[in-house]
Amino acid sequence: MSAQPVSKIVIVGGGTAGWMAAAGLSRVLAGPRAPTITLVESEAIGTVGVGEATIPQIIGFNKLLGLDENEFVRETHATYKLGIEFVDWLRPGHSYIHPFGTYGLDMLGIEFHHFWLRGRELGDATELDAYSIAAAAGAAGKFYWPQSNNPKSPLSKLAYAFQFDASRYARFLRKRAEQQGVVREEGKVVEVMQDAESGFVTGVRLEDNRLIEGELFLDCSGFRSLLLGQALDVPFEDWSKWLPCDRAVAVPCTLAGEHQPLTRSTARPAGWQWRIPLQHRIGNGHVYSSAHMDQEAATDLLLANLDGDPLAEPNHLRFTAGHRERFWDRNVIGLGLASGFLEPLESTAIHLVQSSIARLLAYFPTTAFGGAEIDRFNAETAREYLDIRDFLVLHYKASERDDSEFWRYFRHLDPPEGLAEKIELFRSSGRVIREHEELFTEASWLAVMAGQGIEPQSYHPVAALLDDAETLQRLDHIRQVVAHAVSQMPTQDHFLAQQGSAIDASERLTR
Incomplete structure (x- = not known):
């Protein structure tokens, strides 16, 4: 009565997206009748990975994989992240933090920020950052795990994510995936085989003429989008009207300057610059619009604004904001850059891969590949891209x-x-x-x-x-509680050493 279960999954492309999919699927789809999972990648084809910042949802993915957090942080040379600092975005000289977690304390059944607005009307000019444990701790270079068992502490409101080396992350996940039975095939895809009638992908042929056959294919081939874009010819929806940045130049540098648990985004004349401090180095990049700045000027601007010495030649990337009109077409699902791109202003790239993996598991197909499930997957994914796009445009x-x-x-x-x-x-x-x-x-x-x-x-x-005096008193009390909690927290560096997740000092690249 029911269609046959999928027995062969092929992932085309490694990198962050490919190995996240491999590690996640092999963890969940386990058992004696589990499908085989094969990942095809070529060492000759580089990945985009230039250093990654994440958002708190990655904690759930790590739990799904059963990762030990200290091992994960150490192996990926990660640092913690409590939010993003935006510098010069409103105007030159102005900055604020978009923190993880919440602000203050909701009162009288409404959100805290309304009382903050009331306080401003009464003459209290304190910025919103002072009411966020994540913003205050991030600015002070402090970190500690959330204390959910102590609801009266501001630490119960804390949320966090990570900043890590993307290449090390992919290798870390590869090791996990292979331990869980994923088979990696080295080779460059030179031909995509399709059924003559349905157009379904049946296999990929490698440079040495090997044929890797499958029933469900995950396209993790990056901007090339070998399966979804090229073979199946799924059109691309262009959002460059709203997000005109279409280039990036990236370069790592030695450790120098502040070492806060924050990603920094600094507005520039034709885009913005990222700064991602890791344990061993700093990741830097300049996202810009080629209609407003040429490559040489963009590169010079980035190199002139590094805290440390460059560790590699600048890596130049080209992209268009938007996504494929369908993320799942026939028996192919695009993940990561193969399905779409939104500039990393709010560190959403890894989350989009993660949420698509979760959505795939929720609507996991049989070999009948039901249209209702595919339509639902596509609608939910498109909605998520749209929501993020609007937040970026803001x-x-x-x-x-x-x-x-x-x-x-x-x-x-x-x-x-x-x-x-x-x-x-x-x-x-x-x-x-x-x-x-x-x-x-x-x-x-x-x-x-x-x-x-x-x-x-x-x-x-x-x-x-609330009367005026009580409003101001409550606001002052919340600030004091947040500030006191931050004063009791260890620095991020001390916390990493304390937990055994710090890398060896010899691995730190300094001036």
Whole structure:
């Protein structure tokens, strides 16, 4: 009565996406009747991995894999991450942090930030960062694990992620996946075999003429999109109108400067620069619009703004913001860059791979490849890309900068409809809405809208029910509690050493 289960899975491409899929699927799809999983990659083809920053959802993926966190941090030379610091985005000289976790303490049944807005009206000019344990600890270079068993502590509100070496991460996951039965085949794909009638992919032929056959194929071939884009010819939906950055140059450098558990994004005349501090080095990159800056100028700007000495030649990347019109077509699912690209402004690349793996497991097919499940997978994935796109556009649109043609472009750009509604609601009443359990929470939208200078004209009327003195006293008390908690936390470096997850000093690349 039922169709046959999938017995052969082929993953085309390694790197972060390929080995995440291999490790995740082999962990979950275990047992005597588990499908075989083969990953095809070529050492001759480089990966994009230039250093990765993540968001807290990766904690769930690590738990799924059964990883020991200390081993994971040590093997990937990772640091902890409590949020993203945005420098010069509102205007030159201004900065704010988009922290993980929440702000303050909700009171009288409404969100804390309405009382913060009330306090500003009463003359308390304290920035929002002071009410976030993640923002305050990140700025102070401190870290400690969340304390969920102590709800009265600000540490119960803490969330965290990681910053790690992408190449080391892929190798770490490869080891796990191979221990779980995944077979790696070395070789370059030169031909994609398809069924003449259905167009389903039946196998991939390698340079040495070997044929790797399968029933379900995961395209993790990066920007080349060998299966989804080239073989199946799935069109690409171009979002460069809203996100015109289409180039990046990346280079690692030696350790120097601050070593906070934060990713930093600094606005530049035609884009922005990332800084990702790892245990052994710093990852750096400059994302820019080629319509507003040429490659040489972009590279020079990056190299002039490194904290340490360059450790490699600059790596140049080209991309277009957007995604394939279908992420799952016939028996092929695109993961990572093979399915779409959104600039790493909010560190969402690994999450998009992770969420697609989870979605695949939820709608895992039989060999009948039911259309209803495929349609649902595609709709949910497209919605997630759209939500993230709008959040990214917010950073550019809500800015006072007009010091270059690039920034003036955004001043005249009409934002996507959903984003326009969110901005207007926050501006008029301080209310933050979160649609359909979208990736970014109310706290995230608040962080960026407030950080980017959107000033609400009012706040929730319930916030006015407290008298003025009590409002200011409560705000002061929350700040004191947060500051005290941060003062008791160890520095990130001390925490890493304490947990046994610090790398050997000889591995640290310093000036």
